[in-house]
Amino acid sequence: MASREEITIYEDEVRSLYSHLEKMTDLVAVWEVALSDGVHKIEFEHGTTSGKRVVYVDGKEEIRKEWMFKLVGNETFTVGASKTKATINIDAVSGFAYEYTLEINGKSLKKYMENRSKTTNTWVLSLGGADYRVVLEKDTMDVWCNGQKMETAGEFVEDGTETHFSVGDHSCCIKAVSSGKRKEGIIHTLIVDDREIPETVE
Numbered sequence: 001m002a003s004r005e006e007i008t009i010y011e012d013e014v015r016s017l018y019s020h021l022e023k024m025t026d027l028v029a030v031w032e033v034a035l036s037d038g039v040h041k042i043e044f045e046h047g048t049t050s051g052k053r054v055v056y057v058d059g060k061e062e063i064r065k066e067w068m069f070k071l072v073g074n075e076t077f078t079v080g081a082s083k084t085k086a087t088i089n090i091d092a093v094s095g096f097a098y099e100y101t102l103e104i105n106g107k108s109l110k111k112y113m114e115n116r117s118k119t120t121n122t123w124v125l126s127l128g129g130a131d132y133r134v135v136l137e138k139d140t141m142d143v144w145c146n147g148q149k150m151e152t153a154g155e156f157v158e159d160g161t162e163t164h165f166s167v168g169d170h171s172c173c174i175k176a177v178s179s180g181k182r183k184e185g186i187i188h189t190l191i192v193d194d195r196e197i198p199e200t201v202e
Contacts, residue, residue: 026052029088029100031109034202036120036135037081037147044075044088044100055088071098079104081147117202123190124200127170134167134197136174136188143174160186167192
């Protein structure tokens, strides 16, 4: 016969399992958003019987609302080090079916990412066994590496500009030179330890 302690442990495990399963059934949408400080995972739970809404950013609960009678609407929160505004829109499609869309800074995720590809350059590289993601924000010339804004030194050179910074004990430089073509504009190249790093498309 099981002891009272064993029964309590068993009940706690069942409650935990039930809670986990309940959580899994309410997960309705997952998005990955690439910002300068990293790629952020946004998860949304929507209980269509209780109206529950839960937003997680990188696994951390940002919003929790229980027992909401209005099943449609939106939830607004921030993402990343720069506190980028994000909104999840909940719309009824038909009957009890719902559509979930994510907006970043007031734009659909698709439009935001298309615009972002024009305003940033991203490079992913491995140095000394560690992976690095370097992002250049072209409008401000800010450089980010693995979520940290880097200290940089800019200088004008004969054919453009160079932005110098270090990653560990590796010297890095982003060269900006004119393409000579109006549509292409300025070409940014990352050089690490005198080696050109190919750009990554996110």
